[in-house]
Amino acid sequence: MVRVPLTAEERRRGERLGALLRSARGGRSMVDVAARAGLSPETLRKIETGRAPTPSFFTIAAVAAALDISLDQLVVACGQDPSVSAPAW
Template sequence: MVRLPLTPAEVERGRCLGAVLRRARGTRTILDTALDAGVSPETLRKIESGRVATPAFPTIAALADVLGLSLDAIWAEVNRSSRGAAPGRRDEPERSAS
């Protein structure tokens, strides 16, 4: 499977997501947080740094649970923080050529 390159907006949302998770982690270590969520510390490090801009939903759900965050709160914060990002959304419905 070939992955399409991320749009600038997706990259910015990834950076925002990482910042939200990092703030929520507070003084907890990456190791403790990752192990509690069932993900590798390297995965959490990459998400927090924005290097993994589109992590899998179960990963974010597990991290949210461990950090005491709601998925709605994460989504609202990421969207609020990335409003000024470049256009180019890929989540718009495709239109068929009829």
């Protein structure tokens, strides 16, 4: 199956998601959060850096649970204008 290239907005949304997750992780180590979410640290690193701009719903749900943030918070924050400062988790 051929994957349709992502639009510029989809790539930007992935970058915003990654930045939000990185911010929510705070001082916790990537290894710890990835383990709590049942992911490899490399998968979490790809999401946080925007190199995996369209992670699956279940992956994001697991990361959100590991970070103790709601999916609703992520949806609202990802839809915000990037010039607005990141939320305080």
